[in-house]
Amino acid sequence: MPESSTSGASIELENLTKRYPGSPSPAVDNVNMEIQAGEIVIFVGPSGCGKSTTLKMINRLIEPTGGRIRIGGEDVTGIDPVKLRRKVGYAIQSAGLFPHMTVAQNIALVPKMVGWPKRRIKSRVEELLDLVGLDPGEFHGRYPRQLSGGQQQRVGVARALAADPPVLLMDEPFGAVDPITxxxxxxxLIRLQHELHKTIVFVTHDFDEAIKLGDRIAVLRERSHIAQFDTPEAILTNPADDFVSGFVGAGAALKRLNLTRVRDVEIQDYPTVTIDDPLQEFFNKLRSSGTNEILLLDKRRRPYKWLRRGDLMRAKGSLARAGTLVHDTVTRDATLRDALEAVLTDNAGRVAVTGRRGEYDGVVDMETLMNSVHELLEADRLEAMEHQHELEEARATQTHAEQEGDGGEKKA
Structure with a gap:
């Protein structure tokens, strides 16, 4: 990203309210919230609680009935809503791309509307495609129908970021794609945020997604009343009430695997060979490493196959015909839950870690992941014991105070 890239702006919602004509009660009722510049805040709540309505009032796709919206300290409640939307990126489920426009034309839409020169727009489109992991040369001229769901969603995010807005609103943007994608x-999105530091407000009904992505989570009741607004860890360990506990659900300790990233644990360097390496290199590395398998990389150094000595014998000495295809990989920004699922799906006790272009970066194994699970469970056990001890102390203090009170009354 260029040095001039715009970072996030604060958002303040003050008594934000939406009433629809003919409805006896408001859809959104007096929401007050401060969102810090550069953080990801997730709105999560039951269907119909008003979370998408609240999101859309921030860029005034839905006009508030009452209250104020401030972005970067500026009251935007009264300015031209079209100008406001050009300053606020917006990404929705199924990307919402214009089917008759190419990928480049879709991304260029807002910069073109605000009068950017052609050369600057062309450079920005290429920069953004590269940023979201799509080769500009390959995807520039494609139409949305020629893209997978995941690719369309990446283009949708690129389009939302095109004019370099400080704020990005995302309304269940990943809800329509398969779980792996x-x-x-x-x-x-986590990787992009490390680079861009935008202020992101993100709506989801999936609490696991909220834990994984959010710096803070707003758990919303009906009419967008805030049940709890706190960090994922605080909500998991100390839910405010039974309503919030219902969202956390069972297995809070395991859900905390969504708070720890692959980059936070030990990533091992595994022996690798490439398709172009001579066969002897495979045997040399196998012998010197002391492992019983090697990772075969393709010409772009992406994980391709897991190779064992026996595989090579059965494939009559050919690397191309030997081994087991790599079905899943994780990045350093993936959560330990993602890594654990990948390891369990693979049945081989390890998963390859890759960089932003899919290139090999290392391996995480089952032992490392299970150690982390045990540490989380132990931390939860100690915290529960400490909480119980505090309750017992509080009860003892209360009993003592009551006894003192009774004694005083008797003396009197």
Missing amino acids: RDHLQDE
Whole structure:
């Protein structure tokens, strides 16, 4: 990203309200919230609670009935809503791309509307395609129908970021793709945020997604009343009430695997060979490494196959015909839950870690992941014991105070 890239702006919602004509009660009722510049805040709540309505009032796709919206300290409640939307990126489920426009034309839409020169627009489109992991040369001239769901969603995010807005609103953007693609898109958003530091407000009904992505989570009741607004860890360990506990659900300790990233644990360097390496290199590395398998990389250094000595014998000495295809990989931004699922799906006790272009970066194994699970469970056990001890102390203090009170009354 260029040095001039715009970082996030604060958002303040003050008594934000939406009433629809003929409805006895408001759809959104007096929401007050401060969102810090550069953080990801997730709105999560039951269907119909008003979370999408609240999101759409921030860029005034839905006009508030009452209250104020401030972005970067500026009251935007009264300015031209069209100008406001050009300053606020917006990404929705199924990408919402214009089917008759190419990928480049879709991304260029807002910069063109605000009068950017052609050369600057062309450079920005290429920069953004590269940023969301799509080769500009390959995808520039394609139409949305020629893209997979995950690719369309990446283009949707690129389009939302095109004019370099400080704020990005995302309304269930990954809800329509398959679970594996969704995990990768979530990882991509986390990686992008490390680079861009935008202020992101993100709506989801999936609490696991909220834990994974959010710096803070707003758990919303009906009419967008805030049940709890806190960090994922605080909500998991200390839900405010039974309503919030219902969202957390069972297995809070395991859900905390969504708070720890692959980059936070030990990533091992595994022996690798490439398709172009001579066969002897495979045997040399196998002998010197002391492992019983090697990772075969393709010409772009992406994980391709897991190779064992026996595989090579059965394939009559050919690397191309030997081994087991790599079905799943994770990035350093993936959560330990993602990594654990990949390891369990693969049945081989390890998963390859890759960089932003899919290139090999290392391996995480089952032992490392299970150690992390045990540490989380132990931390939860100690915290529960400490909480119980505090309750017992509080009860003892209360009993003592009551006894003192009774004694005083008797003396009197």
